[in-house]
Amino acid sequence: MDMMTNDDQDTIAATVASFLADRMPVVGRGRDHVTEGPEIDPLVWRECAELGWLSLGIAEADGGVGYGLVEEMMLFRELGRSVAPGPFLPGVLAAHLAVAAGDRELATAIISGERRVALGTPIGVASISLTVSAELSVVHIDGADLVVVCDADGAALVPVSGCDIAAIDSIDGSVTVGRGRAAEVPAIAFAPATQAAIFQRGLVLAAAAAVGIAEAALAVAVAYAGVRVQFGKPIGVNQAIKHWCADMAVQADGAFAQACYAAVAVQDALAGAATEAAVAKYFADDAARRNGEGSVQIHGAIGFTSEATPYRFVLRAQLLSQCLAGRAALLDTVIGR
Numbered sequence: 001m002d003m004m005t006n007d008d009q010d011t012i013a014a015t016v017a018s019f020l021a022d023r024m025p026v027v028g029r030g031r032d033h034v035t036e037g038p039e040i041d042p043l044v045w046r047e048c049a050e051l052g053w054l055s056l057g058i059a060e061a062d063g064g065v066g067y068g069l070v071e072e073m074m075l076f077r078e079l080g081r082s083v084a085p086g087p088f089l090p091g092v093l094a095a096h097l098a099v100a101a102g103d104r105e106l107a108t109a110i111i112s113g114e115r116r117v118a119l120g121t122p123i124g125v126a127s128i129s130l131t132v133s134a135e136l137s138v139v140h141i142d143g144a145d146l147v148v149v150c151d152a153d154g155a156a157l158v159p160v161s162g163c164d165i166a167a168i169d170s171i172d173g174s175v176t177v178g179r180g181r182a183a184e185v186p187a188i189a190f191a192p193a194t195q196a197a198i199f200q201r202g203l204v205l206a207a208a209a210a211v212g213i214a215e216a217a218l219a220v221a222v223a224y225a226g227v228r229v230q231f232g233k234p235i236g237v238n239q240a241i242k243h244w245c246a247d248m249a250v251q252a253d254g255a256f257a258q259a260c261y262a263a264v265a266v267q268d269a270l271a272g273a274a275t276e277a278a279v280a281k282y283f284a285d286d287a288a289r290r291n292g293e294g295s296v297q298i299h300g301a302i303g304f305t306s307e308a309t310p311y312r313f314v315l316r317a318q319l320l321s322q323c324l325a326g327r328a329a330l331l332d333t334v335i336g337r
Contacts, residue, residue, distance in 0.1 A: 008071070009070065012056070012067075012075060013074045013077070013078055016053070016075055017078045019048075020078060021082070023047075024044070024082055024084050026081075026083055026309050028305070028306055028307045028309050029173075029312075038142060038143065039085050039087075039143070039175065040084075040086035042143075045086055045113050049112055049113030050113075053075060053088065054088070054091045054095055054110065054111050054112075054113065056071050056075055057069055057092070057096070058095060058096065058107075058111070059099075062107065063104070063108055064095075069201060069205075069263045069266055069267040070260070070263045070264060072092060072201075073204060073205060073259060073263040076089070076205045076206075076208035076209045077209070077212040077215075078212060079212065080209030080210060080211060080212025080213045080216070080288075081213070081215055082212075083174070083213065083216075083312045083316045085174045085175065086140070087116055087118060087139075087140035087144065089119055089140075089205055089323070090117040090118055090119035090144075090147075090148045091110060091113075091116070091117050092201075092205065093117075093119070093150065094110050094157055095110045096196060096198055097148060097156075097157055097189055097190075097191055098157070100191040100195055100196035100198070101189035101190060101191050103188075103189050106157075106188065110146075115145060115146060116140075116142075116143045116144040116145060117140075117147065117157070118138050118140045118141045118144035118147045118148070118160065118178075119139050119140055119147070119148055119323060120134070120136040120138045120147040120148065120149040120158075120163065120182075121136065121138075121139075121324055121325075122135065122136060122151060123136065123137055126149070126151060128149055128150065128151055128155065129153075129190060129192075130156075130186065131184045131185060131186055131187060132149055132156050132158050132187055133182055133183055133184050134182050136149065136180040136181065136182060137177075137179060138163070138179065138180050139170075139176070140175060140176060141165055141177065141178045142176040145159065145161075146159060146188065147160055147163055147180075147182075148198075150198045150199040150324070151199055152193060152199055152333070154190065154191060154193050154198075155190070155191055155193075155196065155198035155199060156189065156190045156191075157188045157189040157190075158182060158186070158188060162186075163182045163185065164180050164181050164182075165178040165179070166178055166179055170319065172315040172316050172319040173315075175319055177319075197266055197269070197274075199324070200266045200274055200277040201266060201277075203277040203280065203281045203324055203325065204259060204262050204263050204277050204281075206281055206284075206320055206323055207259045207262065207284035208259050208263075208284070210255070210281070210285050210287065210288040210317060210320055211252065211255045211256045211288070213316055213320070214248070214252040214255055214287035214288045214317075215252045215256070216313060217288070217292045217294070217310065217314075218249060218252055218291050218295070220295055220299075220309055220310060220313075221248065221294060221295040221299070222236070222245055224298060224299050225298055235298075244298060245294075247294075248291045248294050248295075251290055252291060254287070255280075255284040255286075255287035255288075258276075258279055258280045258283050258284070259280045261280075262279065262280035263280075265277070274333065275333060278325070278330045281324070282331065282334065285317070285320065285321040285327070288316075288320065289314075289317050289318070289321065291313070292313040292317045293314065295310040296310040296311065296314060
């Protein structure tokens, strides 16, 4: 198995990174830490859709770009590095679901960015089939008219209007969040896990985004350690800071390696793919949390303010860790009860 990236994958990552740096740079937002207005600029959202970000892993015959899950993983790694706003994860999952369900018109509407999708994570026991019954934690509710809900058994798309969603305060003010309840809501599209591994794909892509967060948190910490001077020397010369940054690098590298393997395992339907996807998200969530905390600490007093950028990674890591499956659910998959 070749785990090295190829030229196409490197080009995708570089192109996405350049676009995000230009259009959605990571900045400290000061007192204005809650997004006013749309979660993502509608013109930027449409531009991302036109670039093929929502259809990167969908076959050309189905209206997509024609790559696979590995390339989607590279995309989401960059989205994580930039703590980019917008419903990219639910949009990609919903597009794959629509294709699997054979609804080409719906898939086209989602891929084009015309129809927006929120991500619903079941709280407790859920029933996901041709109808959906579940208590839901929902992210990216701004502008969404559909909610994608998935677990290890299958995935379904249901209308927002059937989920009784109420907006709540989000720990990450750049993402709109709500709580909802679906009671035997008919699915617009449904696919069992045996037909399409939507849930596993979601775990891998969420892991990739968390890896990006971990890497970006490390990068800003290292950069700050090189310019922050105490007692006439940059703080980066201190062994305690060096070791901390080294530990953060190990966390990020390990999480990225596992995400890569999980992407290949899910894409090729290898034995144990479900476990590999769960392990990937577990370790990526942990790396993002630890590196975010480390970046705040290395920044010192300014690291606790919203004028600096470390808090952006901490908050997004916390929100992402609760999407699709939290720590306990992932451990259940890996270890079992």
